[in-house]
Amino acid sequence: MRQVFRTLAYVIAAGVVVQAAVMVYAISGLGNFIDEGGVLDKAAREASMEGQAMFPEEVGFMLHFFNGAMIIPILAILLLIASFFAKIRGAWKWALAVLLLVALQITLGMSGVPFLGALHGVNALILFSVALYTGWRVAARSRSTRAAAAGVPTTPAEPLPS
Amino acid sequence: MAAAPSPLARRALAGLAAAAVVVPVTVLWQTSRLSAQYSVTEMGVVELGSGPRVPALADHGRHGGDHADSPGASLVTVDELVETRTGPADVAVTLTARSERVELAPGVDVDAFTVNGTTPGPTVRATQGDLVEVTFVNESVPDGATLHWHGMDVPNAADGVAGVTQDAVPVGGTFTYRFTAEDAGTYWYHSHQVSHEQVRRGLLGAVVVDPVPGAPEAGGPDVAELLRDAVDVTAVVHQFGPHRTVQGTPGETTVEVSPGQAARVRVVNTDNGAMPVWVSGAPFRLAAIDGTDVHGPQEVRDEAVVVTAGGRADLLVVAPDDGTAARVELGGSAAVVLGPPGATGEPTRRPATTLDPLTYGEPTPLGLDPDTPTRSFEYSIGRRPGFVDGRPGMHWTVNGRSYPDVPMFTVRTGDVVRMTIENRSGEAHPMHLHGHHVVVLARDGVAATGSPWWVDSLDVGQGESYEIAFVADNPGIWMDHCHNLPHATEGLLAHLMYAGVTTPYLMGSATGNEPE
Numbered sequence: 001m002r003q004v005f006r007t008l009a010y011v012i013a014a015g016v017v018v019q020a021a022v023m024v025y026a027i028s029g030l031g032n033f034i035d036e037g038g039v040l041d042k043a044a045r046e047a048s049m050e051g052q053a054m055f056p057e058e059v060g061f062m063l064h065f066f067n068g069a070m071i072i073p074i075l076a077i078l079l080l081i082a083s084f085f086a087k088i089r090g091a092w093k094w095a096l097a098v099l100l101l102v103a104l105q106i107t108l109g110m111s112g113v114p115f116l117g118a119l120h121g122v123n124a125l126i127l128f129s130v131a132l133y134t135g136w137r138v139a140a141r142s143r144s145t146r147a148a149a150a151g152v153p154t155t156p157a158e159p160l161p162s
Numbered sequence: 163m164a165a166a167p168s169p170l171a172r173r174a175l176a177g178l179a180a181a182a183v184v185v186p187v188t189v190l191w192q193t194s195r196l197s198a199q200y201s202v203t204e205m206g207v208v209e210l211g212s213g214p215r216v217p218a219l220a221d222h223g224r225h226g227g228d229h230a231d232s233p234g235a236s237l238v239t240v241d242e243l244v245e246t247r248t249g250p251a252d253v254a255v256t257l258t259a260r261s262e263r264v265e266l267a268p269g270v271d272v273d274a275f276t277v278n279g280t281t282p283g284p285t286v287r288a289t290q291g292d293l294v295e296v297t298f299v300n301e302s303v304p305d306g307a308t309l310h311w312h313g314m315d316v317p318n319a320a321d322g323v324a325g326v327t328q329d330a331v332p333v334g335g336t337f338t339y340r341f342t343a344e345d346a347g348t349y350w351y352h353s354h355q356v357s358h359e360q361v362r363r364g365l366l367g368a369v370v371v372d373p374v375p376g377a378p379e380a381g382g383p384d385v386a387e388l389l390r391d392a393v394d395v396t397a398v399v400h401q402f403g404p405h406r407t408v409q410g411t412p413g414e415t416t417v418e419v420s421p422g423q424a425a426r427v428r429v430v431n432t433d434n435g436a437m438p439v440w441v442s443g444a445p446f447r448l449a450a451i452d453g454t455d456v457h458g459p460q461e462v463r464d465e466a467v468v469v470t471a472g473g474r475a476d477l478l479v480v481a482p483d484d485g486t487a488a489r490v491e492l493g494g495s496a497a498v499v500l501g502p503p504g505a506t507g508e509p510t511r512r513p514a515t516t517l518d519p520l521t522y523g524e525p526t527p528l529g530l531d532p533d534t535p536t537r538s539f540e541y542s543i544g545r546r547p548g549f550v551d552g553r554p555g556m557h558w559t560v561n562g563r564s565y566p567d568v569p570m571f572t573v574r575t576g577d578v579v580r581m582t583i584e585n586r587s588g589e590a591h592p593m594h595l596h597g598h599h600v601v602v603l604a605r606d607g608v609a610a611t612g613s614p615w616w617v618d619s620l621d622v623g624q625g626e627s628y629e630i631a632f633v634a635d636n637p638g639i640w641m642d643h644c645h646n647l648p649h650a651t652e653g654l655l656a657h658l659m660y661a662g663v664t665t666p667y668l669m670g671s672a673t674g675n676e677p678e
Contacts, residue, residue: 073554
């Protein structure tokens, strides 16, 4: 279960990376589309949301939505459940933090308020860091446990048990 | 620190904690699932809008449709709410829907649903007061289809909503729509069965109702003068992938108009989002919104008109005297070019200024008193995570609840109804009430001061709040939904229900009726 927990945390972090990548992929495709004389208004955008893409990179917007509103939240819930069985001290707190950051991220992303949209970008980095750390501290703890068993002093950089 | 718990206790604790997450989610998922067939009358939350109670509604289909035990409650079904005029129709047409490939332009063809072989289908043209009879034939639309008369106050039986006012017409089936063309103006028809897909693929067309000759012109003497010999242009705009089409053709549509002559361009937005239109090379007037003439429309220049999804805007444009063309810009390369043969005009970019119907035109009496409404409703749109029909997602809510727990706005015939539509969902919604014209009283607390702004499709932006009013004068069960049709499939809808009306039709996966 430790491995499951660790993998889920890393996959969530990777999911955030994918989110950033597909968004810029789509926006750059949109830039080219407009550059070549394409015009985007609400009517055109809604038609394309229905699967009739105006430019191929538009798939990035859809991936961003699907990954962010469906995949990552499900992974975050699974991470929380896994944390209960992972026998890692404090794991559930970190998993809950990830889940709350995901919920906050979706709220910020869908608020329709540009300033909150900017915070969506900032929160992405926080979520990425927390998810990465949540996975990393499992590995770090495993190493320190092994080290302790072998009688080797642990490094002061080891994350403190919470 | 306390002693470490035993492994068994630890495991039990972990199991309980997991259950605390899994059980509520599972319950939410399970309870959100819709039954395989259900009636619109059983759906949602009855709202009376602080108006008088309606006894006939007390057991409105909520006890398995058995009303025998409710004395005095005589129910009519939607099937009985038909056109009262009998005899031969003034306008009789047959509209046949087909699934086929259509060539929009050389080398550009799409999988479409056509009406009489084209998309858009033929324009149904009538004169005000005409009795219209449309025989609808579904030749090959696999899921079944219907025709809804968008913006027309037809009798409820002719409203064309699968699962509410009729069953979807299966392949090989027919259905007859009969109604009086009560109001002059620009309207449209489209399927209201799996509408998000069928409308997208083009199962639609325009309806134009001309005023009775000699009828007074709401626009005033200037407009009447211009309209006397105006060229009448119907511009059904529809997006097929990257192609914005006008009457099924991408790019420019040229219409011959003599210098100094006027053209009335009836723009129909059949898409799911708002569309700005503007005029290059000439001033214009916004002669009508959603079929209703604007009272005293001023001439404007360099302003864009935002046409709501599902809405219509009639632009009155005079071709320039110098022999060049005026262009009605419809976004991208799509435009209607108005001028003498061979004339061209310079395209312009969208003007920064947007015409605001709240202040446009001259005021005139509404014909109803919104200050003493019989009922006042709230239609508050939000969004929150959850399940609808077992699907997880960020779902739309109406008055805090998601589908199917949406409001059933309940009225009696003759009620004056006020409604506040408020949007806190993060995205604009083009709200469409069937079977009624509604008038906009105020936006964000600012009262309307222009011509009465009558609509059937109203774009309510994020953070906006509209006060509207209407007279409940068309008994039936009417949808009141977002015309960004995928949003309606996601549950952004409610119903306007007249007391004492019920429906024998059912929707749900087992019925084949899927209105959105």
